[in-house]
Amino acid sequence: MNEQLVSMITQLVMEKMGQDTAATPIEASQPSVLKLVETAEAPNTTVGANEPLIKLYNGVAQSVSQGVASSIAQTTTEPAKEFQFEAGDVSDSVQAARKHTPARIGVGRAGTRPKTKTWLNFRLDHAAAVDAVYGEVSDELLQKLNVFQVATKVTDKEEYITRPDLGRRLSDEGKALIQEKCKKNPTVQIIISNGLSASAIEENVQDVYLALQQSLSNLNIDIGTTFYIDKGRVALMDEIGELLQPEVIVYLIGERPGLVSAESMSAYLCYQPRIGTVEADRMVISNIHKGGIPPLEAGAYLGTVVQKILHYKASGVGLVAKES
Template sequence: MNDQLVSMITQLVMEKMEKSTGSQTPEIAATPTEQPLIKFYDTVENRSSGTTEAIATSQEPLIQLYQHGAPQQVTTVTSATFEQPVNDAVPIKPFQFEAGSLSESVQAAKKHTPARIGVGRAGTRPKTKTWLKFRLDHAAAVDAVYGEVTEDLLQKLDVFQVTTKVTDKEEYITRPDLGRRLSEESKALIQQKCKPQPKVQIIISNGLSASAIEENVQDVYLALQQSLSNLNIDIGTTFYIDKGRVALMDEIGELLQAEVIVYLIGERPGLVSAESMSAYLCYKPRIGTVEAERMVISNIHKGGIPPLEAGAYLGTVVEKILRYQASGVELVAKEG
């Protein structure tokens, strides 16, 4: 190797070592006046002019690149954590089960109504027991509408059966007008078997709840018979109507020329009771009778008006109708 070249390399190495050992602190900090080589700003494009402008709200560049030895400035960025929600207006609350105790006002209301109040919830859903009870009541309501009165009950009451112009349950629900008219065969059967021009004509129909008739009609009917007998009021020939509506009593009244008709019919079931029955009364009902001329004793079931009590009370109402020769609003006016 060339001796002159070796000498030059050795001299350069020695100078470099002396320069590095001669300074105790390395040059790692830039002077305050030193400017970065490159700055990156958050920018927004001005679409109208086709230029890009820096956002005026931020005074500091997003990124600064310095030459060797320049300080690295770290920008602190606040981020959302689980302990501190982003939206302070709607704080996040931990899930808690509903308290088991009810307020005094809710407890007092529960004593006076079978409605579903104060049943509680599990989060956003009803409790399992409440939901199952609701499903059970709904199924009972469906069974009441689509059910049928048994032949055994009709035999116990010693009544014969007639039908309306309705052919099936679906038509009965969707065509109330057909449930207000008797079939031609039924008209002939009624005229054949029933006593004409009775003081009181009792009729029975499943209506919208066969369960109501099964559960209540026997006690109501027997108590009503006994009450009218004690009052020496003549009773016509009772019969049963399948799929009848309330206004059917008008056609029967015109057909038999009865003074008073008592119509025992199953009520539309609810989600509290599917076994509720009503008793409609009217003085001389005829085709064209308005609803204001009718009277009704409703909610006849074990959770409402007891069937035996309802039957006895109906006898006194019939007596009042015959005395004033009126029913409904007109009876109230004559009494007053």
Template sequence: MNTELIESITKLIIEKIGKPSEEKLASESGMVKLWDHLSPENQYIVTGSDSHDGAQNSNGLVKLWDHVKADESKSAGYKEENTILPELETRIGVSSPCHPEALQEWVTKTPARIGIGRAGLRPKIETWLRFRLDHGAAVDAVYGSVQQELLKSLNLFTVRTMVDQKEEYIRRPDLGRKLSEEAKRTIREKCQYKPKVQIIASDGLSSQAIEKNLEDVYLSFLQSLDQLGIEYGTSFYIEKGRVASMDEVGEILEPEVVVLFIGERPGLVSSESLSAYLCYKPRKGTIEADRMVISNIHSGGIPPVEAGAYLGSVVQKILKYQASGVSLVRKEG
């Protein structure tokens, strides 16, 4: 697949007439906001590519006109200046619910698509667009790649696994667990040998997870390690890596604990969820039960900054008991 094409398609910019400045906001956050198409104001949804020529936005755009007339609008209740509707997940889509309070409570309790209403037998347009958008975002997250600037700003150098193409990465999990010969050499050259804690990052199945969360979780984690007085080695980034790639790193650098930040398989709720895998002395042949994970690190799950702060105490516990995963639970008693 052509990743660039996908990238540009997903960058849906939604803009209100006469408010071109909003464009900046939408593209900055990277998340696509859908405008209230029921609002009395005449809005339309603009989709298009801005990745290369953001200025040229009046041509070649798809325009979806507001299909509901202002006087039929039911959304008079939304008086906020900013007419962006709250996220679908926090809003009732059923037109005239029997028990709005109860439904509202359920809807806010889960990010699943409940209480979305329907139009005849079909989902409503907004729900349907949102579904396709989320699906698109998930696909993108898998095929996308991580910006070099981000890694540079965090002082992470990049090494690769035995995988070449993303298609191969998906078909051959085994190759994603092994480092290339060059990678092994680079790691040996650049990294501190036998650190207490070795930190690695990898895109895994979601480059978005790294883009959105790595900086916050990583810096916050370093701060918590500093505060606990736990020293750490030279961190780096593995492109197209799998969780067990930490075993090879363990063989080379022999750290006590490896912490691997890796993108989770994206779903329709979030395509940018990050996991932190931790393992005490991972080596070739480490069994999965000895790994542990803190998952769901993203803006809609555990906030990345808080996850980082918490991970320090998990590492402290692993060092104290010299075990991780099921072995740690056993030792803790």
């Protein structure tokens, strides 16, 4: 660039800055002013010699170039809307569905999330399910029922969950104890196991067992020596059938817990179960708990089912075929 031109521009800038300083003294009461030097003419624009291009008012920059005061920091915001929770009332169809299922329907939400009460209930039910699986049946209950205890080949709860096959076989000590204490060739052999829910046994088995005993006694049906199996699976009844040779086995066992009930028990029945029995020959009365089939009612009903099995000499699919 031409050095003479640079010198001229510099001199003009210095002169203008001196004029502005002399003509516009700064007063404490006036707003702060940021002055910019216009480097190019804008078409149809008239700016006074001492008029700043940008002024700062209370920290907000406002442009007065082009003869118009336009805000560059102003933003438009809509007024905040009050947050509305979902209404507590639900439709008639949802209310009707609630009467027929314990499932979590129509529980509402807060924004995109469950309501606090709903979430806490869910966590509570989940914790109860975990406790049911990892819990143990108390010795006091076994003493009340007057039953002895045997074990399977499972060593702990983790192995029981991951190795179902080991829960279908008795330990050597368990086999010896059963052969020593149990009556051989009974008409009905009752066995009890915590299965996947110790809570189910704690809550229901006493009423079911006593009602079943009474029902079989009224029907003059012989009962074998009842015992308890720790960490047993359903198919374990086949090995017990081989050992004791009963006509019918009734197996009271804790069901896999869910988020509706962690205290549900099942009763599996089978006619002459032996190693190799297929699942179609078994039958089950499930959902035995205070919110399903009442325990006393279930025990009494099991006696009539046993009577029917003995009459037709079949269970499961075979019993259905003979009945029809």
